[in-house]
Amino acid sequence: xxxxxxxxxxxxxxxxxxxxxxxxxxxxxxxxxxxxxxxxxxxxxxxxxxxxxxxxxxxxxxxxxxxxxxxxxxxxxxxxxxxxxxxxxxxxxxxxxxxxxxxxxxxxxxxxxxxxxxxxxxxxxxxxxxxxxxxxxxxxxxxxxxxxxxxxxxxxxxxxxxxxxxxxxxxxxxxxxxxxxxxxxxxxxxxxxxxxxxxxxx
Numbered sequence: 001x002x003x004x005x006x007x008x009x010x011x012x013x014x015x016x017x018x019x020x021x022x023x024x025x026x027x028x029x030x031x032x033x034x035x036x037x038x039x040x041x042x043x044x045x046x047x048x049x050x051x052x053x054x055x056x057x058x059x060x061x062x063x064x065x066x067x068x069x070x071x072x073x074x075x076x077x078x079x080x081x082x083x084x085x086x087x088x089x090x091x092x093x094x095x096x097x098x099x100x101x102x103x104x105x106x107x108x109x110x111x112x113x114x115x116x117x118x119x120x121x122x123x124x125x126x127x128x129x130x131x132x133x134x135x136x137x138x139x140x141x142x143x144x145x146x147x148x149x150x151x152x153x154x155x156x157x158x159x160x161x162x163x164x165x166x167x168x169x170x171x172x173x174x175x176x177x178x179x180x181x182x183x184x185x186x187x188x189x190x191x192x193x194x195x196x197x198x199x200x201x202x
Contacts, residue, residue: 019125019126019127019128020127020146020149020150020153022125023109023111023125023127023150024150024153024154026081026107026109026124026125027081027083027109027150027154028154029079030057030058030079030080030081030107031058031077031079031080032058032059032060032076032079032080032081033049033052033057033058033059033060033080033081033083034059034060034061034062034072034076034080034081034082034083034101035048035049035052035059035060035061035062035083035084035085036061036062036063036064036068036069036072036082036083036084036085036094036097037064037084037085037086037087037091037094038064038086038089038091038092038093038094039087039089039091040087040089040140041084041085041086041087041089041091041094042061042063042064042085044085044143044144044147045061045083045084045085046061047147048083048085048147048151049061051151052151052154054165054169055151055154055155055165056161056165057154060072064093064094064096064097065093066093069093069096069097069100072097073097073100073101073104076101076104076106078105078106080106080107081106081107081108081109082097082098082101082106082107082108082109083108083109083110083111084097084098084108084109084110084111084112084119084123085110085111085112085143085147086110086111086112086113086114086117086118086119086120087112087113087114087140087143088113088114088117089117090117090118091112091117091118091119092118094118094119095117095118095119095121095122096118097119098110098118098119098122098123099118099122102122102123102124107124107125108122108123108124108125109123109124109125109126109127110123110125110126110127111127111129111143111146111147111150112126112127112128112129113128113129113140113143114128115128127146129142129143129146
């Protein structure tokens with residue numbers, strides 16, 4: 001399995017690495033990066049949106065349902081980019097989001113394990129990630145490698161700013177940890193006791 005994972009990454013580097021550069025160039029100047037996907041793709045979209053936000057980028061995630069897509073499309077403007085994640089699922093609804101965004105003139109990037117998935121077929125930039133596995137299931141490791149690569153590439157130009165932001169983030173975490181250590185038990189237990197009393201009375 002380790003050898004297979006290495007082969008997947010090596011194959012990707014020799015075949016599709018240039019597309020990653022195109023994706024990074026598309027994403028780096030985005031006003032807002034809208035992230036979406038279906039099934040496991042949505043979880044990846046949620047994760048990378050949080051990472052991008054913590055890194056100082058303006059990123060939002062939305063569920064590609066009818067209401068979720070309509071709301072996101074209504075808010076998209078020129079200069080935004082739609083970033084879609086499609087594993088090996090059909091991702092039809094995510095594909096509709098890509099199609100409508102393109103119709104509006106929004107740039108689109110898709111990272112997919114399948115070149116025939118609808119979002120991958122119609123996006124401006126499509127990164128196809130190998131996913132074969134001897135276990136008989138689709139490997140998601142290479143996709144996470146690509147996501148990490150794009151994330152690091154987007155953060156590299158502002159290295160000093162990124163370091164300062166990370167340091168400030170750690171300091172705020174320290175402040176929160178200190179508040180937790182100073183919080184008396186009744187602050188935590190009080191509301192829970194009130195809730196339990198109300199439930200018992202009900």
